[in-house]
Amino acid sequence: MNSRPNIPKRMQAVQDPVIPIVGEWTRDNPGTISLGQGVVSWGPPPEVYEALGKFREDPSNQKYKLVQGIPELLDAIEQKLARDNSIVVDALQQVVVTAGANMGFMNAILAITDPGDEVILPAPYYFNHEMAIRIAGCQPRLVKTDSNNQLDLEALSNAINSRTRAIVTISPNNPTGAVYPETDLRAVNLLCRDQGLYHISDEAYEYFTYESAQHFSPGSIEGADGHTISLFSLSKSYGFASWRIGYMVIPPHLLVPVKKIQDTNLICPPVISQYAATAALKAGSESFAKELASLAEVRTESLDRLAQIGKKARVSPANGAFYFLLEVPSGGSPMELVRKLIEKHKVAVMPGNTFGIECGCHLRVSYGALSPQTAIDGIGRLVEGLARV
Numbered sequence: 464m465n466s467r468p469n470i471p472k473r474m475q476a477v478q479d480p481v482i483p484i485v486g487e488w489t490r491d492n493p494g495t496i497s498l499g500q501g502v503v504s505w506g507p508p509p510e511v512y513e514a515l516g517k518f519r520e521d522p523s524n525q526k527y528k529l530v531q532g533i534p535e536l537l538d539a540i541e542q543k544l545a546r547d548n549s550i551v552v553d554a555l556q557q558v559v560v561t562a563g564a565n566m567g568f569m570n571a572i573l574a575i576t577d578p579g580d581e582v583i584l585p586a587p588y589y590f591n592h593e594m595a596i597r598i599a600g601c602q603p604r605l606v607k608t609d610s611n612n613q614l615d616l617e618a619l620s621n622a623i624n625s626r627t628r629a630i631v632t633i634s635p636n637n638p639t640g641a642v643y644p645e646t647d648l649r650a651v652n653l654l655c656r657d658q659g660l661y662h663i664s665d666e667a668y669e670y671f672t673y674e675s676a677q678h679f680s681p682g683s684i685e686g687a688d689g690h691t692i693s694l695f696s697l698s699k700s701y702g703f704a705s706w707r708i709g710y711m712v713i714p715p716h717l718l719v720p721v722k723k724i725q726d727t728n729l730i731c732p733p734v735i736s737q738y739a740a741t742a743a744l745k746a747g748s749e750s751f752a753k754e755l756a757s758l759a760e761v762r763t764e765s766l767d768r769l770a771q772i773g774k775k776a777r778v779s780p781a782n783g784a785f786y787f788l789l790e791v792p793s794g795g796s797p798m799e800l801v802r803k804l805i806e807k808h809k810v811a812v813m814p815g816n817t818f819g820i821e822c823g824c825h826l827r828v829s830y831g832a833l834s835p836q837t838a839i840d841g842i843g844r845l846v847e848g849l850a851r852v
Contacts, residue, residue, distance in 0.1 A: 477597045478590065481798075481817040488802055489811045496833070496841035497811040501637060501786070503758075503831045504838075506702040507743055508750035514742035518735050528731045530722050532560030532710070536737045539744040540710050547669070547748065548693075549683035550712060556688045557718045559725065560732045560740075564667045564696035564709035565591050566725075571692045571711065572599045574720040575661050576628050582663075583622050583630040585614055587788065587818040587825075589637045589665070602626075605819055611780050612639035612788065614647050620654055629661040629692075630654070635668040635678065635783025638818045638827040642676040642783035652681045656690050667696040667709070668784040670748055671831075673759055676782035682712055689714050699831075700751055701743045708732060708740040758785060761835045765828075765842045776826075776849050785831030788815065793852050794824030800852070801826070808848035810841050 482499070489495045518524050531537070540558050544550040552558055561567040568591070572582065578600030584592060586605040596603045606622045609615055619630060630651055634643040648664070655662040664681045672678050682693040693712040697703035713721060725731075743750070762785070769778050769787070777790040794800045797814035805811050815825025828845065830838045 473600050477594050485811055488805045492805050495805055495809045495811050498828045498841045499811045499813045500832050501829050502704045503699055503702050504833055505754045508746040510742040510746045511739045514738050518738040524734050528734050530726045530731055533737045536741045539741045543744050548680040557713050557715050559711050559721055561709045562707040562732050564694045567694040567709050567711040569595045570721050570724050571663055573724050574717050576601050580628045581626045587638050587820050590817050612641040616650050623658055629663050631663045633665040635671050637784055638786050639779055639788045640781025640784045640786040642672055645679040648679050648681045652684050652687050661690050661692055663692045665694045667699055670700045672783045674782055697740055706736040706739055708736050757835055761830050761838050764839050765830050768842050768846050772846050772849050787828040789826045791824045797824050804848045808844045810844035
């Protein structure tokens with residue numbers, strides 16, 4: 464009699480990704496507009512493709528490069544950090560290029576924890592963060608945000624115990640679209656410093672802010688360099704999702720552990736993508752300014768349409784990223800509602816429970832992945848569907 468080894472409990476505790484399930488339902492219903500995936504509709508600036516020729520000129524580019532990243536990209540990142548984030552890279556901070564911000568987060572968790580440790584996640588959380596913590600054999604400590612999805616500073620402080628190793632913040636936020644004010648991020652960073660914890664700041668949506676909201680990088684705080692891990696990504700703003708380039712800014716004492724982890728998992732980030740990223744960063748945020756302006760218009764139109772359904776759905780304040788988090792009081796099971804919206808109204812969204820929302824029915828709506836008119840049409844279908852719930 465043959466038997467196969469059991470799947471370890473550590474992996475059994477990791478949630479199943481819901482995106483493939485929603486994707487399958489979407490494929491089974493042709494013509495469905497997907498407001499589910501968290502990407503943008505545009506691609507990299509033209510300078511990126513010009514840089515690929517330079518990659519081909521050097522035969523050594525076919526070989527492995529430095530674990531930390533190629534010098535040209537590291538230089539471009541340092542200039543960008545100083546210009547856009549007020550983070551000055553010196554002997555007290557180190558930059559490591561990663562294959563996307565998700566890899567940066569995994570690097571950070573493995574570098575700062577032992578199995579059984581805890582990492583505080585404000586909820587709703589980004590599901591890949593929760594999954595990474597469990598994959599590392601650690602426990603996510605969930606702390607609810609307030610009714611507007613802003614940080615509850617007292618609750619964060621009360622959640623700290625002897626096994627806590629870090630507090631994670633995402634601003635602008637996925638899945639809520641909330642932007643945390645500078646005062647709150649400073650308070651979290653100070654709390655981490657005083658308690659001997661790391662502050663992991665995920666800033667993948669740094670350029671996506673609207674109205675009066677402003678992005679703030681905790682890594683720019685004086686004295687924050689010894690306990691702050693800042694994560695960045697080109698996937699969103701530069702339309703770089705499949706190129707898989709992000710980077711992390713870390714205290715120097717974490718450089719060796721992070722290099723060990725990255726060398727084992729990746730050896731080095733894809734060199735051709737690093738050449739492309741160098742060109743993108745040199746092009747700067749001006750290269751996607753028109754796209755951001757267009758996205759802001761989509762957001763305004765979407766909010767106007769969502770307001771039409773009144774009490775059928777509450778839209779949380781969302782001045783960042785390209786997400787809305789909807790509370791649907793009479794929606795029932797989030798997964799069943801998602802399926803119903805796909806099958807009957809040809810529009811796909813993400814269920815809130817995958818982001819750690821256990822009570823009520825919530826939906827995450829992404830309006831960034833489609834052309835402006837298609838996104839607005841999708842919102843129209845969503846409004847029609849929710850009006851019938």
